[in-house]
Amino acid sequence: MVVADAHTQGFSLAQYLQEQKTIVETALDQSLVITEPVTIYEAMRYSLLAGGKRLRPILCLAACEMLGGTAAMAMNTACALEMIHTMSLIHDDLPAMDNDDLRRGKPTNHKVYGEDIAILAGDALLSYAFEYVARTPDVPAERLLQVIVRLGQAVGAEGLVGGQVVDLESEGKTDVAVETLNFIHTHKTGALLEVCVTAGAILAGAKPEEVQLLSRYAQNIGLAFQIVDDILDITATAEELGKTAGKDLEAQKVTYPSLWGIEKSQAEAQKLVAEAIASLEPYGEKANPLKALAEYIVNRKN
């Protein structure tokens, strides 16, 4: 697929995604070497290397490169972002949480290793993520600390965990306001997507106003990403998704399509992505990867 859009002329997103995914998969594989006790490393690697689109690491690398940094400067953080994302999926799938048996087309971590190991594998991935950022070679220490602070905010009670809590509290309620739904998603999905992009920028040595501009880009694509997720939960099959479909309806979750209908939800996602792409105009062709990634987010099928 060649995205022949005016914004990203001549740029092959499919080729870019494939290349970047291969680079990220290799780096992830090398990030975690099996040692004693073997069980925990296997459990960590089982979920970390289970595939997925690797959107978060790719966003981080793309932001760093757009701002003049190298892939090497952002690679540890890119891997750390995938470790954190994986941790959140492992814990989210637990019986005490969403109780999911299937993830990326494979049995969930606790189905293979047991609940106790799954909890510990998540904990180990989370702490290793921070360690791995701190181990980045050839980047000024001050930048790494900034990234670590932002990662902490994105994952903890101020971010992902906070979003999960409000999501849990809203389950089964039919009168959830759109503000609450926005809170859930800007925290549960949005905060981590945002730090992918801002961390990449910070590692490259971006000025605060550039980081700010990329924050807005990321907020727009983050919300669009979630709206599309909600739509796909209704329209896609389990085979396409690699996880159970129709979970939101079954759990009586309020979603964007349930509030707005599918058509208006699609229009809203398109609008957010158009804004994200427009905000990158100052960067010209250098922004092609981030622009194409924004379009991919609304057009994806899983």
Add this chain to the structure above:
Amino acid sequence: MVVADAHTQGFSLAQYLQEQKTIVETALDQSLVITEPVTIYEAMRYSLLAGGKRLRPILCLAACEMLGGTAAMAMNTACALEMIHTMSLIHDDLPAMDNDDLRRGKPTNHKVYGEDIAILAGDALLSYAFEYVARTPDVPAERLLQVIVRLGQAVGAEGLVGGQVVDLESEGKTDVAVETLNFIHTHKTGALLEVCVTAGAILAGAKPEEVQLLSRYAQNIGLAFQIVDDILDITATAEELGKTAGKDLEAQKVTYPSLWGIEKSQAEAQKLVAEAIASLEPYGEKANPLKALAEYIVNRKN
């Protein structure tokens, strides 16, 4: 109690512990301000502020001060160590792990907030711990990164989590070797106690050979700590412990007393502590707090 030992003459450990505990409690209380969503902050604070001896933060502050640093330089890391310790207790108490109802004389986190929130509260405390170290004011960024790397090693698969996994794998086995028991405890308890002391030293700007010396001190008291824990599980009451007593026997866990008997276990703990104290001789009176803390570890009643 005045420790009138030759090593720590005129130093009141009881007064020191009381003062330091108060300082740490205040810092912990201020470290985590309740905001939206309230539930998760309450759950985090419930366990973080549930009392306890605060040995880990006190060790960190004492090591930093012995090496010429200030309490302010080590306070964020001291709090982070208690956050990590608290996370490990919350997750350890879960039904899928040790299934404990009582901790520090109070219902465990999941008994009060539910399993889902308890898992998330642990995750949030863990990520906040790293963020909080990275936010330390007035300490060179390079030192903070070193501390973050060591924290990650101490908590993850190389440390605490690795120890937990081998502990889980050894449960119900009656033929556990002393090497395996040592692996469990140097990882499950020892690694975090060690980083308390080495992090304090690094924050103060200690030379690598000083950090090395303090590592050995911490390894000795860490193992002594665990041996005494095993003894107290047999000899102390639930009231004294603030948690269920006799759990090890019930779970058929191999412990130091089960391998060596109580008397030899006590002698071994004494020997380890004597070595730890002797290693601090070069620091003279400045080492009084760390020496007294080592003695406290073998003489404590809970």
